Amino acid sequence: MKTLPSLFVSHGAPTFALDPGLAGQGLATLGRTLSRPEAILVVSPHWTTRGVEVGTAVRPETIHDFGGFDPALYDIIYPATGQPEVAVHALELLSKAGWPATANQHRGLDHGAWVPLLHLFPKADVPVFQVSMPLDLDADSAFQLGRALGPLANEGILIVGSGSLTHNLYEFRNRHDDGEAYASEFSEWIQRAVLARDYQRLLRALELAPHARRAHPTTEHFLPLLIALGAANAPNEARVIEGGIQHGVLAMDSFVFGHLPSPFTPNRSR
Numbered sequence: 001m002k003t004l005p006s007l008f009v010s011h012g013a014p015t016f017a018l019d020p021g022l023a024g025q026g027l028a029t030l031g032r033t034l035s036r037p038e039a040i041l042v043v044s045p046h047w048t049t050r051g052v053e054v055g056t057a058v059r060p061e062t063i064h065d066f067g068g069f070d071p072a073l074y075d076i077i078y079p080a081t082g083q084p085e086v087a088v089h090a091l092e093l094l095s096k097a098g099w100p101a102t103a104n105q106h107r108g109l110d111h112g113a114w115v116p117l118l119h120l121f122p123k124a125d126v127p128v129f130q131v132s133m134p135l136d137l138d139a140d141s142a143f144q145l146g147r148a149l150g151p152l153a154n155e156g157i158l159i160v161g162s163g164s165l166t167h168n169l170y171e172f173r174n175r176h177d178d179g180e181a182y183a184s185e186f187s188e189w190i191q192r193a194v195l196a197r198d199y200q201r202l203l204r205a206l207e208l209a210p211h212a213r214r215a216h217p218t219t220e221h222f223l224p225l226l227i228a229l230g231a232a233n234a235p236n237e238a239r240v241i242e243g244g245i246q247h248g249v250l251a252m253d254s255f256v257f258g259h260l261p262s263p264f265t266p267n268r269s270r
Contacts, residue, residue, distance in 0.1 A: 002035045002156060003153055003154045003156075003233050003258075003259070004034065004035060004037055004153050004156060004157065004158045004159075004233070004258070005034075005153070005158075005232065005233065005234070005237075005256050005257055005258025005259060005260055006146070006150070006153060006158075006159040006160070006161070006228040006229075006231040006232050006233070006256075006257045006258055007030075007158065007159070007160045007161065007228055007254065007255070007256055007257070008160075008161045008162075008163065008224060008225040008227075008228040008229070008254055008255045008257075009027065009116040009120075009160060009161070009162050009163075009254040010023060010116075010163065010164045010165045010243055010250070010251065010252040010253060010254055011044075011111065011112050011115045011116045011162050011163070011164060012164055012243075012246050012247075012250045012252050013069075013246065013247060013250060014066045014069050014073055014111050014115060015069060015070065015073070016115050016116070016246070016252075017073055017076055017111075017114075017115045017118050018070060018072060018073065019246075020119055021243070021244060021246060021252070022242065022243050022244040022252070023119075023241070023242075023243025023244065023246070023252035023253075023254065024119040026241035026242065026243060026254065027116060027119040027120045027241065027254065028119050028120070028122070030120060030241060030254075030256065031119070031120035031121050031122075033260060034158065034260070035156075036126065037126050037156055037157060037158035038083075038086065038127075038155065038156035038157055039083035039086045039126065039127040039128065039129065039156075039157050039158070040080075040117070040121070040126055040127070040128045040129075040157070040158045040160060041086075041090060041128075041129060041130070041131060041149065041152060041157055041158070041159050041160065042109075042112070042113040042117075042128060042129075042130050042131075042160045042162055043130070043131050043132075043133055043145075043159075043160070043161050043162065043224055043227050044110055044112025044113050044130060044133070044162045044163075044224070045112060045133055045162075045163055045220035045221050045223070045224065046065055046110035046111060046112040047107065047110055047112075047130055047132045047133065048132060048133045048134070048135050048220065049132040049133075049134065049135065050134070050135055051099075051100055051101065051102065051134060052094055052099050052100070052101040052102075052131065052132055052134055052145070053101065053102050053103070053104045053107070053131070053132040054087045054088075054090050054091050054094070054101055054102070054103055054104065054129065054130075054131050054132075055082065055087060055104050055107040055108075055129045055130045055131070056082065056084045056087045056088065056103045056104065056105050056129070057082045057084075057104075057105055057106060057107060057108065057129075058081065058082050058084060059079075059081055059082060060080070060081075060082050060107065060108040060109045060128065060129070060130075061108035061109070062076065062077045062078045062079075062108060062109055062114055063108045063109060063110045063111065063114075064076075064111070065110050065111055066111060076114075076118070078109060078113075078114035078117060078118060078124050078128075079124050080109070080114075080117070080121075080124040080125070080126065080127060080128040081127045081128075082127060082128065082129050083127035083128070083129050084129075086127075086129065086152070086155075086157060087103070087129045088103070089152070089155075090129075090131060090149060090152060091103060093148055093149060093151060093152065094131075094148050094149070096148075097144075097147070097148035098148075099145065099148055101131075104132075107130065107132075109128060109130065110130070112162040112163070113128060113130055113160075113162060114128075116160070116162055126158075131149065133220065133223065133224075133227075137219075137220075137223055138219070138223075139203050139204070139205075139206065139219075139223065139226055140203065142223040142224075142226040142227050142230070143203060143226045143227070143229060143230040144230060145227050145230065146159070146161070146226065146227040146228060146229060146230020146231035146232075147230040147231070148230075149227075149230075149231050150230065150231040150232070150233065152231075153231060153232075153233045153258070154233065159227075159228065159231040160228070161223075161224030161225055161226075161227040161228035161231075162224055163220070163221040163222060163223065163224035163225060164221040164250060164251070164252075165186070165187050165190060165215075165222075165225075165243075165250075165251035165252065165253045166183045166186055166187065166215040166216070166249060166250055166251040167215070167216055167218075167221035167222070167250070168214060168215065168216070168217055168249055169217075171214075171248075171249045180245050180248055180249065182210075182211040182214055182215065183211075183215065183245050183248075183249050183250070183251045184245060184251070185210045185211055186209055186210060186211045186212065186214075186215040186251065187245075187251035187253050189205075189209045189210055190202070190205060190209060190225075190253070191240050191242075191253060193205065194238050194240060194255050195238060195240060197236060197238055199229060202225070202226065202229060203226065205222070206219060206222060215251075225255065228255065228257055229257055231257070232257035232258050233258045233259070234257075234258040234259045237257070237258055237259050237260075238255060238256065238257055239255065239256040239260060240253060240254075240255055241253065241254040241255065241256065
């Protein structure tokens with residue numbers, strides 16, 4: 001069984017399901033390059049709970065947890081099965097690491113999971129389950145949550161932190177002329193830190209990066225990056241999947257932490 005890297009993916013707006021753009025092309029290339037996972041574990045900001053919960057549904061439903069978008073989005077079903085046995089193992093690892101965690105047999109897949117997976121694994125032929133984000137998560141604890149889940153990567157489980165490299169809903173709804181400039185500056189700062197493997201700087205990115213407060217008025221869409229970083233099996237290897245800017249303000253870059261076959265070069269690596 002091969003050890004898999006961990007991923008941070010920008011899922012942007014729900015319309016990413018219909019308009020893959022540069023980011024979707026990069027994820028599709030990545031999905032074809034990865035060794036087939038035994039299962040996929042997704043942590044998404046669209047499932048937040050007081051403690052940690054782990055989805056153990058056998059057939060998780062596709063949750064359309066958004067409103068006001070193209071009606072075609074509500075017809076999309078991502079019919080992946082769950083993986084209760086691996087989910088229970090995740091519960092055990094979390095508890096061992098000091099994270100009191102409970103099983104949730106009914107939770108489906110929110111759009112932070114199924115939208116990027118449409119591009120990564122369009123056939124929905126790999127089992128998927130989710131782990132929730134605690135409401136009181138911060139940068140350090142997000143990294144530690146990833147560390148707790150990291151051993152699963154050695155068992156063929158693909159750990160995915162799904163968020164958005166920039167996420168200012170006000171500016172998404174009310175376009176600003178300078179939106180793309182600040183989103184690009186923030187994303188380029190993060191790219192440089194990832195490629196330099198300056199992970200201490202990444203842990204403090206919301207304090208240090210240019211326009212951090214504007215890029216993330218709230219932190220929940222950034223913290224999945226730190227979860228993926230914490231879960232990395234080989235943190236000395238990192239790759240950038242450039243996604244450009246969608247809707248003027250949503251930076252869509254994704255990152256791979258850990259070893260990948262060398263032929264994978266959709267964008268940048270070091």
